[in-house]
Amino acid sequence: MTREQVAALLAYAGRIDPRTAYLDAAETAAQLTNWCEMLAEVPATAPGGWDAGAVLHRHVASSPYPVLPVDITRPWAAHRRTLLALHTDPRPDVDPDDVAGYQDAMRAQRHAVATGQAAPSSARQLTGGPHPAVAGRIPAGRTLPAGPAAALAPFRPARAAREAAAAAGRPDAFAVSCGWCRAPVGEQCRRRTNAAGDRPGSWTRRRTPHPSRIEDAAARTSRREHAA
């Protein structure tokens, strides 16, 4: 805050809480100097609803003690942390090969958020599903277009087997947990290795589900069809 802003804040404090108003000119000047020193880093207003006047008003309304500079600086420190937590360091409009310039631009962005001069720039969330230009190429219920999914199939044998079973109308073994190897729902069946213990590394993933798991899934499907 500038000296004028601090003076205005103190005048406001003296108006709503007469205990903080001094009649002596020397005392008033000393008070202004102290407050200016403490509030130099605190903005009067900042993004996210920060308003030093409102913070002061809240203090006077809720606390039995006269307001001190620290009653403004502490809430600002908390608000500043919140702003910085929301900031995600977006790519600055600087040539990335200019390392020093790029880092300076990043720091300048951060500093602007930390001092309340700029609003934090949060990462944009994908809320509307895939882009319309891509949506048409993705089959319903899948997250990958058919081409890349087929190209990845050799590297995702369990997933490929699951999709093949769904396409052929066979029951989905991954919809139930395995009673034999205790693999949870959605995870591949396991085979013990020679390693001791029950930690990762003491078993490997099987490409195919245990036969009892397929039977469980089939029984569950037929039960559901029977109930329907």
Ligand SMILES: [Zn+2]
């Ligand atoms: Zn199993």
